[in-house]
Amino acid sequence: xxxxxxxxxxxxxxxxxxxxxxxxxxxxxxxxxxxxxxxxxxxxxxxxxxxxxxxxxxxxxxxxxxxxxxxxxxxxxxxxxxxxxxxxxxxxxxxxxxxxxxxxxxxxxxxxxxxxxxxxxxxxxxxxxxxxxxxxxxxxxxxxxxxxxxxxxxxxxxxxxxxxxxxxxxxxxxxxxxxxxxxxxxxxxxxxxxxxxxxxxxxxxxxxxxxxxxxxxxxxxxxxxxxxxxxxxxxxxxxxxxxxxxxxxxxxxxxxxxxxxxxxxxxxxxxxxxxxxxxxxxxxxxxxxxxxxxxxxxxxxxxxxxxxxxxxxxxxxxxxxxxxxxxxxxxxxxxxxxxxxxxxxxxxxxxxxxxxxxxxxxxxxxxxxxxxxxxxxxx
Numbered sequence: 597x598x599x600x601x602x603x604x605x606x607x608x609x610x611x612x613x614x615x616x617x618x619x620x621x622x623x624x625x626x627x628x629x630x631x632x633x634x635x636x637x638x639x640x641x642x643x644x645x646x647x648x649x650x651x652x653x654x655x656x657x658x659x660x661x662x663x664x665x666x667x668x669x670x671x672x673x674x675x676x677x678x679x680x681x682x683x684x685x686x687x688x689x690x691x692x693x694x695x696x697x698x699x700x701x702x703x704x705x706x707x708x709x710x711x712x713x714x715x716x717x718x719x720x721x722x723x724x725x726x727x728x729x730x731x732x733x734x735x736x737x738x739x740x741x742x743x744x745x746x747x748x749x750x751x752x753x754x755x756x757x758x759x760x761x762x763x764x765x766x767x768x769x770x771x772x773x774x775x776x777x778x779x780x781x782x783x784x785x786x787x788x789x790x791x792x793x794x795x796x797x798x799x800x801x802x803x804x805x806x807x808x809x810x811x812x813x814x815x816x817x818x819x820x821x822x823x824x825x826x827x828x829x830x831x832x833x834x835x836x837x838x839x840x841x842x843x844x845x846x847x848x849x850x851x852x853x854x855x856x857x858x859x860x861x862x863x864x865x866x867x868x869x870x871x872x873x874x875x876x877x878x879x880x881x882x883x884x885x886x887x888x889x890x891x892x893x894x895x896x897x898x899x900x901x902x903x904x905x906x907x908x909x910x911x912x913x914x915x916x917x918x919x920x921x922x923x924x925x926x927x928x929x930x931x932x933x934x935x936x937x938x939x940x941x942x943x944x945x946x947x948x949x950x951x952x953x954x955x956x957x958x959x960x961x962x963x964x965x966x967x968x969x970x971x972x973x974x975x
Contacts, residue, residue, distance in 0.1 A: 600889055601626055603661030605648050607634030609935040609944070610667035610865045610881075613873070615640050617881035623889070628657045635935045636667070651675045658684045665842060665888045666864055669696045670744070687790070687841040687888040688863045695838050696863045699771050700742040706858055709837045711830060713858050714849070716773040718742070725760040725772055732774040739763045740771045751807065776857060778849035782816055783868035784831035787843050787883040787893055794835060795883065795896045796828040797876060802847070802868050808942070809867045811962065812905040814875055814898060817955060819850075827856050834861070843884040845869060867907070867944075872896070874931045874949040875903025900951035902958045906966035908946040910939040913971025916946075923948075923965045930965050 599622045604611045607629030615625045615636060628644050629637040637643045646653040648671050655678075658664055663685045676690035695702040706713050715732050719725050719739070729735045741750040741763060753775075754760050763770045781802045788794040798815035816824070831846040845866035847859040869880035878886075878894025886893050908916070916939065923930055927950065934946035946969070950961040967973040 599624055600662035601660060602885065602888065603628070603658055603664040604636065604640075604667060605654070605657075605664060605671055606667035607631070607636040607643075608667050609635045609937075611636035612639055612935060613870075613933070614665075614667065614865060614881045614884055617879055618885045621882075621885065623885060626657070626661055628654070635937055638936045649675075651678055654679060655682065658682070663687055663888050665884070666693075669693060669863065673697060689839065689841065692839045692841070693863055696861045698742050699740055699860075700769060702861055703771065705838065706834070709833070711834060711858055712855060714738075714773045714776050716771060719770050719772040721764060722757055722760040725754065726757045728772045736775050738773040738775055740773065741766055742769045742771050744768075749807075776849045777852045778857075779852055780816075780850050781859070782819070782827060782848040782850050782856065783812070783866070784827040784846045784848060785843065785866065785869040785872075785880060786828070786831045786835055786846075787880065787887050787896070788832075788835045788840050789887045789893060790841050790890045792836075793893050794832055795878075795893045796832060797869065797872060797880070797896045798898055799824045799827045800868055800871065806942075808907070808909070808944070810907055811959070812868050812871050813955070813959070814871045814903045814905075823850070823854070823856065830856065830858070834858075842887045843869065843880050867905075867947075870933070870947050871903045871905040871949055873933065875899055875951050901953045902955045903949060903951040904955075904958045904962040905947055905949050906962040907944055908934070908948060908966050908969045910937075910941050910943040910945050911970040911972060912941070913969075914939045916969050919969050919971075923968055926968075927961050927965060930961065932965070932969075 601624045603626045605628045612635045625640050626642045627640040644657050673690045673694050676686050679686050703716050729737050736755045739752040739754050752763050783802050784799050785797040800812050800814040801816035803811040835844045843865050845862040849857045865880045872879040877897050931949040937945045948965045950958045952958045
């Protein structure tokens with residue numbers, strides 16, 4: 597029997613960890629990467645170096661692949677349609693993925709299916725931003741470029757009409773959203789297969805620092821069973837309505853008046869699901885592989901009462917390997933996941949997972965390890 601070949605477009609850490617999850621299953625991976633130094637290109641044996649924005653490069657890459665999937669949402673939608681027309685299974689397909697590529701399209705579809713969202717609309721210039729602010733009760737408002745933003749990039753917190761000028765300089769459509777009065781950010785992670793099977797992970801709390809995910813707590817502390825169930829049901833409904841295949845992360849606001857609102861969608865393994873590598877029976881990466889191959893999905897239940905993921909960001913301490921001795925001796929249960937990236941200030945270069953029965957202890961262990969690896973604490 598010949599095992600299938602999964603074609604992964606994008607060579608980042610998500611591709612690296614998805615490849616890792618496929619190894620025990622005997623699944624073969626073929627990678628389209630920008631450079632040989634990319635995170636996944638360091639560990640996948642079959643690597644094609646090329647530009648994912650070039651259709652002929654994509655077509656050549658797809659030869660010999662049984663299915664194509666992604667570690668980012670940036671492949672042009674029309675190229676994905678061309679691959680489908682060539683008979684290549686693309687998962688998630690372009691009709692679904694466009695909702696993670698284009699925030700304007702996403703908001704329109706969420707409105708259509710009745711998913712709760714912040715008030716919003718596409719704006720044309722700074723004067724239109726002021727008019728939108730008047731509609732939602734005044735400044736501040738949030739402006740986002742409809743395509744290309746991630747980790748806080750392409751997002752502006754606008755306090756005055758003068759602040760509204762910068763987003764329009766890029767020459768792309770701009771989405772305005774009301775500033776939501778929220779208690780915290782949550783994420784509902786689900787995985788859906790082509791034949792419609794779906795599983796839902798526990799809803800997590802995601803803590804951001806400067807627009808970048810810093811810490812994820814699974815499950816979200818003090819989240820009512822009712823609201824948690826509502827978030828999982830919403831994510832499952834969005835996946836079905838949009839025809840998602842694979843992993844879907846629905847980033848949410850929990851508002852001060854007890855509602856949930858959809859913030860963003862990601863149709864790939866996601867930072868808010870990294871805890872599942874060590875904290876769930878089946879990780880988001882393993883279930884994404886299963887889903888794109890239409891295999892039965894694995895159990896998403898947590899292994900421990902609490903699991904905490906803390907991102908390791910680059911700082912002024914480039915030799916992170918030297919810190920392993922302390923971190924591993926300090927916490928033998930600690931799980932370190934590094935991405936093979938050069939250390940740059942503020943760049944995600946890895947993450948750590950901790951787990952246990954005492955949330956305060958699990959949180960402290962994760963933060964200590966991440967800070968020690970970064971060099972912000974030295975004892």
